[in-house]
Amino acid sequence: MAAPQPVPQLVLGPPTRAALFLTLTVAPGRETDVREGLGELSGLTRSVAFRARDDALACVAGLSSDAWDRLVGGPRPRDLHPFAPLQGPRHRAPATPGDLLLHLRARRADLCFELARIVLDRFGDAVTVVDEVHGFTYFDERDLLGFVDGSENPTGPDAARAVLVGDEDPAFGGGSYVVVQKYLHDLTAWNALSTEEQERVIGRRKADNVELPDDVKPADSHVALNTVEDEDGEERQIVRQNMPFGRLGTGEFGTYFIGYARTPDVTERMLRNMFLGDPPGTTDRILDFSTAVTGGLFFVPAAALLDDLPAPDTAPAAAAAEPSAPEAAPADAVLPGASLGIGSLKGAPAS
Template sequence: MAVPQPVPQLVLGPPTQTAVFLTLTVAPGREDDVRDGLRELSGLSRSVAFRARDDALACVAGLSSDAWDRLAGGPRPRELHPFTPLQGPRHLAPATPGDLLLHLRARRADLCFELARLVLDGFGDAVTVVDEVHGFTYFDERDLLGFVDGSENPTGSAAADVVLIGDEDPDFRGGSYVVVQKYLHDLTAWNALPTEEQERVIGRHKADNLELPDDVKPPDSHVALTTVEDEDGEEQRIVRQNMPFGRLGTAEFGTYFIGYSRTPAVTERMLRNMFLGDPPGTTDRILDFSTAVTGGLFFVPSAGLLDDLPAPGETRETAPEPVPAEAVHPGSSLGIGSLKGAPAS
């Protein structure tokens, strides 16, 4: 008989038009306050979501490797470690400070704003916001470079298989890993390229999003380098929920990359291909126009574990809580199905 999984956080939800991404650091000595705040997070989310039931408000919380040691008791998630910075021949993927990640999304910006405000009020001066990004849907699911975002995301139960930890780490079934990076685009340089050259950078046609044929697609294109396979030739996937963002007054235009997976190794391999090259030196040409300015890796506990996060030295109950059927089928209230995506996959 299969072991049921605990209920996951709403990592896999329906498409939304807006998102807020908050990266927080925890003040020394305030771990108890932050742990209490995390335990209240699901209740706050329900209270705000109740005011607009049809607008798909959700908040996903993740803890960094260091934050897990400071805030949580019991065993560690098997693959949790700090984000690994990458210094390639021309481009850098930096690791930046961050103890907690909050990913809020909804069909309305006011819901994200209200929930973020209440959560931060609850934390008070126990946390500091070190990065804040307000994302939005751009026309027909495109990034600010003009290409469709996330067309290779798995859907339905396949998405749950890609994202949710299973028997490989039984103490953390229903959890996930998430890698985030904020990319800033040089739109002046990008828009100076003819469309055909932009397509060679990405590896897709701009108008219809079709992938370029293998004999035309350059080996340093984004699609070529972020398509990874295991030793049996099976493609390894993640679920991206990226969003564009921008500030007109400072000419800041970018994409917030956020990739969920049941193991961070797949995302990390994609990043090594992009920044170091595969083969070495064949780096992703998109990095000539998009600069990574942040980087973090976080563990997303199951909803039950987050609601009852034990302090260091405490033990926790490990009896699994079954996943409701609607959590793993498309068209359900959790909306695992047609998912928001990420930059040109």
């Protein structure tokens, strides 16, 4: 009789109208406090969700490579490593500080806000919020560029196969890898384009979301560069839960890209295509209008593991180490795991 599969965190939860994305750093010496706080996340979420059972409140937590070493004992997830920045011929994907990612979502923004408030209260000064984004659904699942976002996500069993770690890393089955980037849009420049030219940038029609024919779709369009196949010609997929965000007073408009995958190589391959080009130099034209300002890679452990993370044997030594600043990668940087040569992400981060 096969052993039961670990229960994942709700990375494949139902669609929601609101989301709150928090990136946190952990204060040196406070690893034990944070590890214990992570163990209480599921209970805190249930306490708030109980007040509005039909509104699908969820909180998914992920740890960076550095945070895993500082907070957790025992083995590491097989493919966990720091987010590798990319410096292309024209555009850059930066790596920015972040030990923990909290992805809160619900059908109501007040639930996300209330849970985030309670969770941050629990962590106290053991963490610092280094990025906070409040996302919302924009009309019929469109981004602020006016295109439908997320239509290529797999569903049902296909989604689980694309997102959840399996027998390839049994100690971390039911986990997932998540890459996040905050993109800021130049809406003035974007809106100066005709609809037809916008469609050529994205690779889809704006009104009905239909992909342009291959003989019409430009090689530097967003869709063309983000359709990646394995050696057998099959597309590999991830699940995106992107959200638009904006601040009218400061003129900040953007898309928060968040992609879950069974291996980070899927998303990393897409990013190399976007920022370095495929072939080299043929970079994603969407980057002329959307600038990446953050970047992070996190591992989302299965629910039971998050509830009871093992403490490292060398906690005092690990606690004394300050997180190191990410170093810039050369333009031809090859990310860890690139040898797998797989990946697919149509229409991300904004399609």
